[in-house]
Structures are given as structure tokens and as C-alpha cells.
Amino acid sequence: MRMSKLLMPTLREVPAEAEITSHKLMLRAGLIRKLSSGIYSYLPLGLRVERKIEQIVREEMDRAGAQELLMPALLPAEAYQASGRWDVFGASMFKLKDRYDRDYCLGPTHEELFTQAVIDNVRSYKEYPMTLYQIQHKYRDEGRPRFGVIRSREFVMKDAYSFDLTEEGLDESYKAMYDAYCRIFNRLKLDFTIVDADSGAMGGSGSQEFMVKSPVGEDGIAYCDFCGYAANFEKAECIPTEVDCVEGDLAMEKIHTPNVHTIEELVDFMNAKPYNFVKTILYKADDKYIAAMVRGDRDVNEVKLKNLVGCTDDLELAEPHIVRQLTNAEVGFAGPVGLDIPVYADKEVELMKNFIVGANETDMHYKNVNMGRDFTPHTVADIRTITSGDACPKCGKPIKTAQGIEVGHIFKLGTKYSKALGLTAQTETGEEKTVIMGCYGIGVTRCLAASVEQNNDENGIIWPVAIAPYEVSVVPVNAKNDEQVKMAEEIYEKLLANGVEALLDDRDERPGVKFKDSDLIGVPARIVVGKKCGEGIVEYKLRGEANAVEMPVSEAIESACKFINENK
RNA sequence: CGGGAUGUAGCGCAGUUUGGUAGCGCAUCUGGUUUGGGACCAGAGGGCCGCAGGUUCAAAUCCUGUCAUCCCGACCA
Numbered sequence A: 001m002r003m004s005k006l007l008m009p010t011l012r013e014v015p016a017e018a019e020i021t022s023h024k025l026m027l028r029a030g031l032i033r034k035l036s037s038g039i040y041s042y043l044p045l046g047l048r049v050e051r052k053i054e055q056i057v058r059e060e061m062d063r064a065g066a067q068e069l070l071m072p073a074l075l076p077a078e079a080y081q082a083s084g085r086w087d088v089f090g091a092s093m094f095k096l097k098d099r100y101d102r103d104y105c106l107g108p109t110h111e112e113l114f115t116q117a118v119i120d121n122v123r124s125y126k127e128y129p130m131t132l133y134q135i136q137h138k139y140r141d142e143g144r145p146r147f148g149v150i151r152s153r154e155f156v157m158k159d160a161y162s163f164d165l166t167e168e169g170l171d172e173s174y175k176a177m178y179d180a181y182c183r184i185f186n187r188l189k190l191d192f193t194i195v196d197a198d199s200g201a202m203g204g205s206g207s208q209e210f211m212v213k214s215p216v217g218e219d220g221i222a223y224c225d226f227c228g229y230a231a232n233f234e235k236a237e238c239i240p241t242e243v244d245c246v247e248g249d250l251a252m253e254k255i256h257t258p259n260v261h262t263i264e265e266l267v268d269f270m271n272a273k274p275y276n277f278v279k280t281i282l283y284k285a286d287d288k289y290i291a292a293m294v295r296g297d298r299d300v301n302e303v304k305l306k307n308l309v310g311c312t313d314d315l316e317l318a319e320p321h322i323v324r325q326l327t328n329a330e331v332g333f334a335g336p337v338g339l340d341i342p343v344y345a346d347k348e349v350e351l352m353k354n355f356i357v358g359a360n361e362t363d364m365h366y367k368n369v370n371m372g373r374d375f376t377p378h379t380v381a382d383i384r385t386i387t388s389g390d391a392c393p394k395c396g397k398p399i400k401t402a403q404g405i406e407v408g409h410i411f412k413l414g415t416k417y418s419k420a421l422g423l424t425a426q427t428e429t430g431e432e433k434t435v436i437m438g439c440y441g442i443g444v445t446r447c448l449a450a451s452v453e454q455n456n457d458e459n460g461i462i463w464p465v466a467i468a469p470y471e472v473s474v475v476p477v478n479a480k481n482d483e484q485v486k487m488a489e490e491i492y493e494k495l496l497a498n499g500v501e502a503l504l505d506d507r508d509e510r511p512g513v514k515f516k517d518s519d520l521i522g523v524p525a526r527i528v529v530g531k532k533c534g535e536g537i538v539e540y541k542l543r544g545e546a547n548a549v550e551m552p553v554s555e556a557i558e559s560a561c562k563f564i565n566e567n568k
Numbered sequence B: 001c002g003g004g005a006u007g008u009a010g011c012g013c014a015g016u017u018u019g020g021u022a023g024c025g026c027a028u029c030u031g032g033u034u035u036g037g038g039a040c041c042a043g044a045g046g047g048c049c050g051c052a053g054g055u056u057c058a059a060a061u062c063c064u065g066u067c068a069u070c071c072c073g074a075c076c077a
Helices: A021-028 A044-063 A078-083 A085-092 A111-121 A167-187 A263-270 A302-309 A320-327 A416-421 A444-454 A482-497 A511-520 A531-535 A553-567
Strands: A032-036 A039-042 A074-076 A095-097 A103-106 A130-139 A154-164 A192-196 A206-213 A219-223 A230-232 A253-256 A278-285 A288-295 A343-346 A355-358 A364-369 A379-381 A400-414 A424-426 A432-434 A436-443 A472-476 A502-504 A525-529 A537-542 A549-552
Touching: A021 A032, A021 A444, A039 A044, A044 A130, A044 A154, A044 A167, A044 A444, A074 A078, A078 A085, A078 A111, A078 A416, A085 A103, A111 A130, A111 A154, A111 A416, A111 A436, A130 A167, A154 A167, A154 A444, A167 A192, A167 A206, A167 A400, A167 A436, A192 A219, A192 A400, A206 A219, A206 A444, A263 A364, A278 A302, A278 A320, A278 A355, A302 A343, A302 A379, A400 A416, A400 A444, A416 A436, A436 A444, A472 A482, A472 A511, A482 A502, A482 A525, A482 A531, A482 A553, A525 A553, A531 A537, A537 A553, A549 A553
Parallel strands: A192 A230, A288 A343, A343 A379, A472 A502, A472 A525
Antiparallel strands: A032 A039, A074 A103, A095 A103, A130 A154, A154 A436, A192 A206, A206 A400, A219 A230, A219 A400, A253 A364, A278 A288, A355 A364, A400 A436, A424 A432, A525 A537, A537 A549
């Protein structure tokens, strides 16, 4: 491609809307442009990268035996109504009506449609197992689109669905996708971690997420360098830790704590440590209210708690007026003693003695409270969120935490959708079996952003060869120097002839501009034709390395071809 | 959905307090000089000042409403 003809509107200054590195660079390098909140256009360079990622995903899915097909994005409501998800998705689904007032939505994910496709088109048990996939635009009306294409309302997703007749079959299908995902993210040169995840409302028995560690990631992950354990915060099991407590069988005592609402204020007021307190937090679980107790320096894990309570809707903090009604006190003084709703206590509370809790009376706390003696919880379980330094649930060594961008997610769905929609198969013995499903997603456009987030420097993007929009740029230093231009043209043609995706910077710009653009858009290798052109010497430089090397033209072309082929 | 902020040229911003001809830098176009890390000189084009009402002789500026965008939080199958 000749850069004089390339639609590549690079920006010197960063648009004010961009906050994180990948978003800034994707805008500056002319990869994407925002059309509306969470809705982006892909310009030529961005599209080339996106297509390359798609292609890698496609190759590995095909290699794993999955078959590609394409569903519509505009979907009639029926399928989602049958599975109940028309309501479950609620506001996060783009819903619309046709001219006859019939309900439609823009597909947020396609479990129902794939299930229906198998019902409609698979006629014999002999066709199983089967894994189908598509690479398609997905639509989710996010409450808060963020970070460019990392959380957008329209995005490209690869979604795959496996159909098996046995649990063992599901395990195999799942493993095949797991392996394919590892190959995909390796080929994309993403530094990723696989974590155990909560299966959430997708249902099912197991799930893992592929996370790219990054400070801008929206998920917390806990991992252990010693044994390899890794899990999403939502899922990571917590080992209760003992802390110093006041010893002895002390009588419970009510104390006056005026205007002291938070743990921090209490710590100062009572001259105790945060871990000597137990906080009691009231939640709305569907139509009921419950209380959750965790140590003062811990956080309630709402996902764990929700799974434990078994409610349909997500937990919500109880409204202040409800808190007042249930505790007869202002917010900040809730405690388990005398509380008339189910109390879920974290396992750690069990290990504590003579701790401090709210007294369900404004400006009052109890001290020397003991579980079992002063109150009895409805359930004691692991309901807190893991933190850095906690014991690894597998090997007991200190665990580390990080933020991660979720680029892939694999689920064992089980029979949730096949049951709801009636996908069964008659086996050879005549038995009617409900088909067992798995689902597997990759955020293609999110991978693009994750890659930029992971591969950049102060000058711009540093693409891995496999997904670079172009592989080598050829830069004649002076566009008015015929000798340089001629040599650059020749190099460019030779690269093309060798199957290298080359860019020729034939713009009449000063060299600085060309170098800056080449670096900004992240072309992996560069050949500069300059002063020593007459001697047949050019300069060869890799984007990821600091210094350029002078060498004869033929050697530079050879080096570039070799580098590209070895790193594809 | 709660809290905060911002809407002025393609991008970054000033001007709004105290109403009076809409500005600066970059980018773009023309001509010239330049040519190894975002050149210089001269000239030019480009604006419903987010939108709609209102106040006023006069509104980017004041008032009301509305829309949009971003940030923090909530939510995220």
C-alpha cells in the first residue's frame, strides 16, 4: 500500500475523551473513530488488524473441529422469551419493534439461536457431538460503555456452542475449546492467564476466563505463583485467617459511639484494629432481605453470597429506609444481635472472639460479641472477597492479585438451554436424551485493544507481526530524491513479491513525520532509504528495538522477509 | 440509575466571571525555501459557540429546559 493513498488520519494530539493507553493510541493511529458512546467505526488500519485476529480465531476454531456459520444479528423475540432471557437481559438488550409492532432485539449472545438451529437441522444422534461457531457483531446496551472498544455497545465476538450427548463428551468438547483458546491467544501474542470463573446466570457446572493482566482490566483476579492456582475474585475461594482477639469469656457490653458510622471511624474511636470488628451489611435478595457479616477489613463477595442465597436477581444493597426499618437504627449501626432476618456470616467470623458489631440502635455498638453465644447465624460460609496476601486455597502460600481484561470465556452450560427450548436426541437404544451444551466466547475487538494495551511505548503501538496492519514500511527519506524514491520502490515491489505486506511511504513529508507515523501505527519492521542510497546501503530497524542497522539492500529485504515469516 | 465534569473549526484549547465584530496552536489548501525524528516564511479556506426556548437594543457569555460526551460508583447473562 502506498501511504499517499492510505486513509490513515493519525493525530498528534490525544482526543480528550480517551483515558487509557490503548484507546488513545487506537484513536491517534487512526484505527478507529467513535460514532457514538460505545459505538466505533473501524478505519482501514483498524479493520486490517481486526480481520487478522478474526482469521487466527477462525483457523484455530476450524482446526479444533468447529464449524462456522452465521446467524442474523436482528432477532425475533420468541427465542429469548422461551428461555426467559428476554426479561433477564432487561435493559442491557437492544430491543426494537418492526412495522407490525412485533418485538425484536439485536443479538447480545446466541445460545437460544444456536440451540434452535440444532433442533431444526440436526436429525440424528449420529451427528453429535458438534461444535458450531460464528464471528459476528454483538449488541449490548451497556450501562456505561468505557475504554474505547474494551467495553463497547457494538463489538465483534466469536461465539461457539458445543452439543454433546454425554457429560464426558462435554468435557472433551470443552477441552478442545480450551486448547484452541490457548493457541489463539498465544498466536495473538497476548500475555494471558486462565482463571476459574463463576458461571453466573449463564448457569452450568464450570467456567474459565482468559484474562490479559492489565491495570485497566475490570476484573480482579487472584493467582498463585507457587502452584498455578488462578481465579476470578468472584470465584476465588477464601481460607479463613485467624487474627488477634481479646481473649476470655467476656460479657457483651453496649457502648455509646456517637456519630461513628464507618469502620475507619470506629477504629479511631475504640482504639481497636479493623479486624476486631465485624460489619453487617443488609441486602435485598429478590423479595427478601438478608444480612451479611464479614470481618471489618474484608469485603462481602456479592457473587458468592448470591449463589449461596440462591436468589434470581442480583443482590442489591438495602435501601436506607429499609435498613432503618429492619434495624431500628440509622445506617451504620446494623449488627446480628436481635436482627430478625437471615444472617449469613463469613467463615472468618467463626474464628473471632469478643468482636465489635453494631447494636441495631443509633450511636450504639456492642463489644465482646461472640458467635453462637450472642447470636446464631442462618449460615456460615465463604462470602468474602479474596485479597492480596490471603492464603492460596490450593497450596496455602500467599496469593497475588491483579486486574485483568477478559478476552475469552468458556462455559460448561449443561442443559439449561436445551431443556428450556426442548433440544433432545434419540439415542441408538431409543432413549430420549437432553443435549448437553457448552458455550465459548472471544471478544475479537477487545483482543485488539488488549494487544495495544500490552504492546506500546511512548512512540505508539508495537504490533506483533501476526496481527500488524502492515508488516514492513519502506521509507525514502527525501521524496524529491529520485535515486532514493527509485530504490524504495524497488524494495517495496520485492517485498510484495515475497508475500510481505509492505507500506511505501511515498508522501512528500519530512523524514521525521514518516518515522513518527510508522512508529505510531506500529509497523513491526522498517527499511529506510537515505544518505547511503548511492552505495546500496539502507537502514533496517525493528519497531521493538532501539537501534537501526545499516546493511546492503538485498540483505535488508532478506532480513525483513525472514523476520516476518518467522514471527507470523 | 446515583454523583461529578464538559460541550466553541478535523484534533487540542482560550474566550463565559463583568453581554458588544468568534480567537490561538496543530492539521488542511496555495506559493516558496527545506529534507535523518512531528521544518520555516508568506498567504488562504474552514464555525447553527451541542440543541430549543427566554431575558436584552445586543447572547458563545445571563436564565430555563433539553440532548450529547467523559470520569467515579452501581450494573455487566
